[in-house]
Amino acid sequence: MILLTVHHIKRYFDINGNIVNADTVQIDRLDYCFNELKKKKLTRVTPRPTLKCAFAGYIPKEIITINHTISIQRPTANIKSIFIGCYELQGLKEFIINDPNSNRFTFNVYSNYYQDGQIRQMKFLIKNQKVLYTRQKGNGDFEKDNFWFDTGFKVKKEKGGS
Numbered sequence: 001m002i003l004l005t006v007h008h009i010k011r012y013f014d015i016n017g018n019i020v021n022a023d024t025v026q027i028d029r030l031d032y033c034f035n036e037l038k039k040k041k042l043t044r045v046t047p048r049p050t051l052k053c054a055f056a057g058y059i060p061k062e063i064i065t066i067n068h069t070i071s072i073q074r075p076t077a078n079i080k081s082i083f084i085g086c087y088e089l090q091g092l093k094e095f096i097i098n099d100p101n102s103n104r105f106t107f108n109v110y111s112n113y114y115q116d117g118q119i120r121q122m123k124f125l126i127k128n129q130k131v132l133y134t135r136q137k138g139n140g141d142f143e144k145d146n147f148w149f150d151t152g153f154k155v156k157k158e159k160g161g162s
Helices: none
Strands: 002-013 020-026 028-035 043-046 061-064 069-072 081-086 093-098 104-114 131-133 148-151
Touching: 081 104
Parallel strands: 002 104, 043 061
Antiparallel strands: 002 020, 002 069, 028 043, 028 081, 081 093, 131 148
16 A cells, blocks of 8 residues: 655745745645556545536546545556646646655645735746736747736836846
8 A cells, every 4th residue: 555645735925035824735636646647547636526517528536535645555566656736736747756665655735825926936928917927838838828817916027137
């Protein structure tokens, strides 16, 4: 058996960049699979069943739990990598396993929230005064389906820096 622990750590920062509060919660929907990324090998961990409808697309088999740690059957092959995906990661990502004989994996996802509401540590594309694209593809282009529109943000140009 393998123990898989997943935490979503929400960190709240004040205007000076100091951590004011940190909460650890369960990720709403997390998909995972071992060694190779195939749709049929995905498993979803969620606190409530996924709503199934004609527009939902493929929904993997689910483990319904409110616990942060789940116990799963070890795959027959050596574990070389684990694919994990959730909303907070913005897609599925591969993580290489250094010790294939490990039987416990802990995964922490951090979300940062700032009192002043500034976007930090990410590239973004400003289309005009009201549209801001925030998700960048591997080739450098920006996804046009992920934007902020008229949410009260202010675009300020600062001199200096990169």
